Amino acid sequence: MPETALVREQMRRSLVIARKDIRIYYSKGPVIIFGVLFPVFLFLSFTIGRDLSVDFMIPGLLGMILFFTATSISPIVVPWEAQARTLERLMSCPVRIETIIVGDILASFAFGVGISLITIILGLFLGVTISNSVVFALALILAAFCFASLGTVFSIPPTNMPSTVNMIAAVVKFPVVFISGVFIPLDQLPAWGQAVAYISPLTYFTDIARTSIQGQGHLPIVVDLLVLLAFTALFLVVAMKLHQRTMPRRI
Amino acid sequence: MFSVPMNNNVAIQVVNLTKYYGELLAVDHVSFTVGRGELFGFLGPNGAGKTTTVRILTGVITADKGSASILEYKAGSLKAKQVAGVVPEMANAYADLSAWDNLMLMAELYGIPASVARQRGASLLQDMGLFPRKDSLVKTYSRGMKQHLILCMALVSDPEVLFLDEPTSGLDVQSVRLIKDLLQSLNAKGKTIFLTTHDMDEANQLCDRVAIINKGNIVAIDAPEKLRMATSGMHSVEISFDNVVSPEVLANIPGVNTVKKLGDKYRLYTANPGELVVSLANYSSSHGLNVISLNILVPSLEDAFVALTEKEAEHA
Numbered sequence: 001m002p003e004t005a006l007v008r009e010q011m012r013r014s015l016v017i018a019r020k021d022i023r024i025y026y027s028k029g030p031v032i033i034f035g036v037l038f039p040v041f042l043f044l045s046f047t048i049g050r051d052l053s054v055d056f057m058i059p060g061l062l063g064m065i066l067f068f069t070a071t072s073i074s075p076i077v078v079p080w081e082a083q084a085r086t087l088e089r090l091m092s093c094p095v096r097i098e099t100i101i102v103g104d105i106l107a108s109f110a111f112g113v114g115i116s117l118i119t120i121i122l123g124l125f126l127g128v129t130i131s132n133s134v135v136f137a138l139a140l141i142l143a144a145f146c147f148a149s150l151g152t153v154f155s156i157p158p159t160n161m162p163s164t165v166n167m168i169a170a171v172v173k174f175p176v177v178f179i180s181g182v183f184i185p186l187d188q189l190p191a192w193g194q195a196v197a198y199i200s201p202l203t204y205f206t207d208i209a210r211t212s213i214q215g216q217g218h219l220p221i222v223v224d225l226l227v228l229l230a231f232t233a234l235f236l237v238v239a240m241k242l243h244q245r246t247m248p249r250r251i
Numbered sequence: 252m253f254s255v256p257m258n259n260n261v262a263i264q265v266v267n268l269t270k271y272y273g274e275l276l277a278v279d280h281v282s283f284t285v286g287r288g289e290l291f292g293f294l295g296p297n298g299a300g301k302t303t304t305v306r307i308l309t310g311v312i313t314a315d316k317g318s319a320s321i322l323e324y325k326a327g328s329l330k331a332k333q334v335a336g337v338v339p340e341m342a343n344a345y346a347d348l349s350a351w352d353n354l355m356l357m358a359e360l361y362g363i364p365a366s367v368a369r370q371r372g373a374s375l376l377q378d379m380g381l382f383p384r385k386d387s388l389v390k391t392y393s394r395g396m397k398q399h400l401i402l403c404m405a406l407v408s409d410p411e412v413l414f415l416d417e418p419t420s421g422l423d424v425q426s427v428r429l430i431k432d433l434l435q436s437l438n439a440k441g442k443t444i445f446l447t448t449h450d451m452d453e454a455n456q457l458c459d460r461v462a463i464i465n466k467g468n469i470v471a472i473d474a475p476e477k478l479r480m481a482t483s484g485m486h487s488v489e490i491s492f493d494n495v496v497s498p499e500v501l502a503n504i505p506g507v508n509t510v511k512k513l514g515d516k517y518r519l520y521t522a523n524p525g526e527l528v529v530s531l532a533n534y535s536s537s538h539g540l541n542v543i544s545l546n547i548l549v550p551s552l553e554d555a556f557v558a559l560t561e562k563e564a565e566h567a
């Protein structure tokens with residue numbers, strides 16, 4: 001079979017795996033708690049009582065929601081399946097390990113985009129306007145894919161305990177939220193704070209959201225998009241290479 | 252779908268397959284060939300290397316050395332996986348999906364057209380008695396039903412080669428019988444079946460040939476009957492008397508190799524059961540004993556297995 005036909009076939013099977021993940025994992029407790037409830041309560045605790053405009057709050061809330069939802073499913077699927085003893089059967093199907101990982105990423109990506117759309121609709125009801133909606137939609141899709149890919153990086157260590165992977169993910173996710181311009185705009189951070197912010201992929205999506213909603217951001221949108229693209233490629237390559245090594249060790 | 256190479260009678264070819272887990276040598280230069288249409292048993296105690304071998308053949312893990320192929324496709328390649336159906340050891344179906352959805356998921360992952368998958372899926376579920384419960388979530392299934400479903404999932408792609416790792420382990424008698432009947436009927440239709448088990452009776456009843464593996468090494472490959480008969484010195488005579496006889500006395504009767512007490516009977520192992528029966532008759536008449544029962548036993552596959560694995564241990 002020519003390589004392009006093979007890739008198309010594996011992509012179709014990734015979609016099959018994503019659909020399976022959506023049906024099984026969207027309603028799992030840890031996904032709802034860490035993916036939806038946690039960022040909402042975290043955001044409320046930081047905003048209630050402060051005199052902040054809706055235009056300021058929505059980009060931050062959106063960035064945090066997208067980050068937490070898009071990274072809530074992709075880390076737990078592989079350890080969950082290893083623990084439930086469904087992974088070996090999946091690995092013996094005619095699918096590559098990359099196909100399994102992309103399937104998990106797609107399920108997490110769809111969850112992130114779906115929940116974020118609810119936030120956007122909420123914002124529109126509150127009077128928020130989005131300029132450059134096509135670019136903004138592109139950024140949302142790219143960022144959701146980037147964060148979902150990051151999620152699969154969290155599950156590289158070959159533990160079969162979803163709770164351990166969630167702990168690893170939490171150790172990274174919480175500091176990232178605080179350094180990414182969600183609660184404090186980048187312009188108000190000291191130079192060292194901005195330097196730290198640049199190592200977080202969430203910074204660039206939040207910046208695009210601020211540009212599109214508040215009218216001004218910290219970096220040009222093109223730079224934000226290119227950096228998001230670079231992070232996505234990095235997370236994908238790392239996840240694919242390292243899962244090749246660790247997935248067989250889960251069995 | 253991939254085409255299957257024709258004019259070849261080899262279904263599974265394994266050459267010098269070797270796998271380490273850290274320092275532990277789990278599979279040690281294992282070589283064997285399974286013919287097309289053969290029901291091949293892979294027999295060994297727990298930890299012998301059976302599951303590791305199956306996992307290499309089904310592409311779940313990779314070997315450190317050696318090679319393996321399924322219908323001439325390299326083990327672990329997409330083509331090799333496409334032509335194989337797998338029932339892994341202790342595997343589960345997705346508990347949060349129905350039996351039907353599990354089956355259709357597998358069919359999609361093997362690229363089976365939906366109409367073919369639906370027809371085949373319904374027929375398989377009927378055969379295994381699961382059709383009336385096809386829309387129930389698998390988490391509501393009993394252990395036997397789950398195992399039957401796993402088997403259906405392995406068969407929905409109509410594979411040429413079927414790998415089953417301890418498929419009947421821990422199941423009730425009826426479930427085991429259903430699985431054995433299905434394997435025999437699949438084999439009769441020309442499917443190649445690679446079955447790992449530690450159950451001697453199962454291997455004896457089902458398999459055309461059996462490989463005995465112990466501590467990562469293959470110690471014998473042959474038809475079950477030939478393996479049994481080749482075990483010299485493992486014939487035995489089972490006898491019970493109307494009075495107490497000490498095993499030491501029986502051990503001194505000419506021709507007796509070993510004495511084993513089994514309830515109110517003794518099993519006397521010998522190389523020549525005919526002569527031993529005469530000696531036992533003489534012994535009982537000269538000591539005023541009555542023989543209640545006497546049976547001559549040919550070695551079981553279990554005897555052959557114990558003898559072969561013990562020989563291997565002595566070599567080591």
